[in-house]
Amino acid sequence: xxxxxxxxxxxxxxxxxxxxxxxxxxxxxxxxxxxxxxxxxxxxxxxxxxxxxxxxxxxxxxxxxxxxxxxxxxxxxxxxxxxxxxxxxxxxxxxxxxxxxxxxxxxxxxxxxxxxxxxxxxxxxxxxxxxxxxxxxxxxxxxxxxxxxxxxxxxxxxxxxxxxxxxxxxxxxxxxxxxxxxxxxxxxxxxxxxxxxxxxxxxxxxxxxxxxxxxxxxxxxxxxxxxxxxxxxxxxxxxxxxxxxxxxxxxxxxxxxxxxxxxxxxxxxxxxxxxxxxxxxxxxxxxxxxxxxxxxxxxxxxxxxxxxxxxxxxxxxxxxxxxxxxxxxxxxxxxxxxxxxxxxxxxxxxxxxxxxxx
Amino acid sequence: xxxxxxxxxxxxxxxxxxxxxxxxxxxxxxxxxxxxxxxxxxxxxxxxxxxxxxxxxxxxxxxxxxxxxxxxxxxxxxxxxxxxxxxxxxxxxxxxxxxxxxxxxxxxxxxxxxxxxxxxxxxxxxxxxxxxxxxxxxxxxxxxxxxxxxxxxxxxxxxxxxxxxxxxxxxxxxxxxxxxxxxx
Numbered sequence: 035x036x037x038x039x040x041x042x043x044x045x046x047x048x049x050x051x052x053x054x055x056x057x058x059x060x061x062x063x064x065x066x067x068x069x070x071x072x073x074x075x076x077x078x079x080x081x082x083x084x085x086x087x088x089x090x091x092x093x094x095x096x097x098x099x100x101x102x103x104x105x106x107x108x109x110x111x112x113x114x115x116x117x118x119x120x121x122x123x124x125x126x127x128x129x130x131x132x133x134x135x136x137x138x139x140x141x142x143x144x145x146x147x148x149x150x151x152x153x154x155x156x157x158x159x160x161x162x163x164x165x166x167x168x169x170x171x172x173x174x175x176x177x178x179x180x181x182x183x184x185x186x187x188x189x190x191x192x193x194x195x196x197x198x199x200x201x202x203x204x205x206x207x208x209x210x211x212x213x214x215x216x217x218x219x220x221x222x223x224x225x226x227x228x229x230x231x232x233x234x235x236x237x238x239x240x241x242x243x244x245x246x247x248x249x250x251x252x253x254x255x256x257x258x259x260x261x262x263x264x265x266x267x268x269x270x271x272x273x274x275x276x277x278x279x280x281x282x283x284x285x286x287x288x289x290x291x292x293x294x295x296x297x298x299x300x301x302x303x304x305x306x307x308x309x310x311x312x313x314x315x316x317x318x319x320x321x322x323x324x325x326x327x328x329x330x331x332x333x334x335x336x337x338x339x340x341x342x343x344x345x346x347x348x349x350x351x352x353x354x355x356x357x358x359x360x361x362x363x364x365x366x367x368x369x370x371x372x373x374x375x376x377x378x379x380x381x382x383x384x385x386x387x388x389x390x391x392x
Numbered sequence: 393x394x395x396x397x398x399x400x401x402x403x404x405x406x407x408x409x410x411x412x413x414x415x416x417x418x419x420x421x422x423x424x425x426x427x428x429x430x431x432x433x434x435x436x437x438x439x440x441x442x443x444x445x446x447x448x449x450x451x452x453x454x455x456x457x458x459x460x461x462x463x464x465x466x467x468x469x470x471x472x473x474x475x476x477x478x479x480x481x482x483x484x485x486x487x488x489x490x491x492x493x494x495x496x497x498x499x500x501x502x503x504x505x506x507x508x509x510x511x512x513x514x515x516x517x518x519x520x521x522x523x524x525x526x527x528x529x530x531x532x533x534x535x536x537x538x539x540x541x542x543x544x545x546x547x548x549x550x551x552x553x554x555x556x557x558x559x560x561x562x563x564x565x566x567x568x569x570x571x572x573x574x575x576x
Contacts, residue, residue: 372453
């Protein structure tokens with residue numbers, strides 16, 4: 035590990051990408067992630083890479099497609115509205131099985147919405163924001179250090195499974211500064227025997243997402259399905275805290291999870307035994323972990339999000355009616371205050387059945 | 393121990409750097425720190441602020457809504473944030489620009505004519521360092537040595553010739569806040 039430095043989340047993520055061997059960045063500006071392209075514009079030329087500000091998000095994601103098809107370690111970043119514009123390209127990349135990393139520093143939506151932190155792009159990220167039968171691997175870091183660590187992992191997963199991977203942050207994670215250390219990461223890009231880098235001396239290769247014969251597309255979709263099952267088997271990440279004796283279980287990811295962690299500690303100080311499940315991979319979702327906890331002694335779940343309730347649907351599927359699931363959310367770019375979550379937790383503890391969402 | 397600080401003023405008064413310096417100093421002491429800038433609609437109109445948390449424990453949220461320390465470098469900042477300060481909290485006012493008296497009587501107040509003091513020191517640009525010196529000396533949020541060390545990290549290398557002037561400003565802020573120096 036190197037020296038601890040104080041860095042903005044956006045800049046730390048950009049530096050982590052470069053250290054992970056990323057040499058190509060194509061993007062288009064939008065608040066609150068502009069420090070990523072700004073940093074890349076300065077740093078990539080220093081390491082022999084290419085930074086290009088495209089004429090639009092649609093152009094940028096298709097440049098990412100091209101670079102990935104040619105074998106480059108490539109990324110783009112944006113926020114809400116810009117990520118919406120990139121969905122067509124993401125669907126094409128998923129279909130063509132092209133690896134890339136996409137950072138979404140989520141701002142409050144829908145539409146132009148606001149520019150403050152939110153978690154309202156959960157559905158878009160995890161349920162296929164683009165068309166077709168595909169999945170997107172999505173990580174939701176809760177600190178700048180975790181974002182840095184996950185960035186290198188994201189590139190590895192993208193290459194290992196030939197699939198786009200998303201880092202789902204939020205405006206606050208991008209804008210804040212925290213101490214961060216950059217791990218000694220060994221760049222180890224697998225041999226890519228499928229890339230279109232000039233067919234001289236070998237048969238031509240084609241990278242495409244078009245399969246006009248139904249049988250061929252059917253076979254392709256089921257092959258991808260098997261790949262997604264393998265990803266779910268190997269790449270699910272979750273952090274569990276205080277579950278051994280918990281009567282109540284908070285479920286939260288990203289920025290909200292770090293707030294819930296302090297709520298958990300405050301609740302325990304006042305005698306309320308609370309645990310926390312923090313999904314780190316949002317797809318694949320840690321369904322089994324939640325299912326097991328629901329089968330145990332926990333009396334109720336409280337899902338907390340910066341949205342009107344999106345991840346809660348995955349929580350309810352995992353809990354499968356075994357225990358009540360409750361919700362607390364803030365939108366518009368506001369971050370939930372620990373005292374408000376604690377107040378909701380007390381209401382749930384008083385009567386776990388009242389106001390359950392499932 | 394947890395200190396939650398809001399530093400607010402006009403863009404160009406160095407409020408962001410002042411906050412960054414406190415965070416850097418805390419990090420050098422092995423404390424948990426966070427720094428969060430205003431970047432939303434509140435920036436329109438020329439005001440800027442940052443929130444800094446320096447804590448012995450993990451920081452749950454870098455958003456500060458109940459500051460223990462508030463620095464206001466201009467009038468709009470006093471109007472907006474005065475009510476947020478916790479009872480018994482520390483308010484530092486730049487009286488060069490803020491002509492209104494605070495309405496709270498349950499807080500500690502340090503008045504510093506930052507512009508005049510900075511001018512006397514030789515540069516209006518060090519007004520922010522004067523308030524950092526005042527915050528550190530009145531709260532013990534970080535050690536002054538850590539601030540001096542942090543200054544070398546926060547000030548870009550090609551500006552290191554300005555560090556002695558910044559040190560003078562930190563010291564002046566400390567003296568004023570502790571009542572060692574009387575400001576004119």
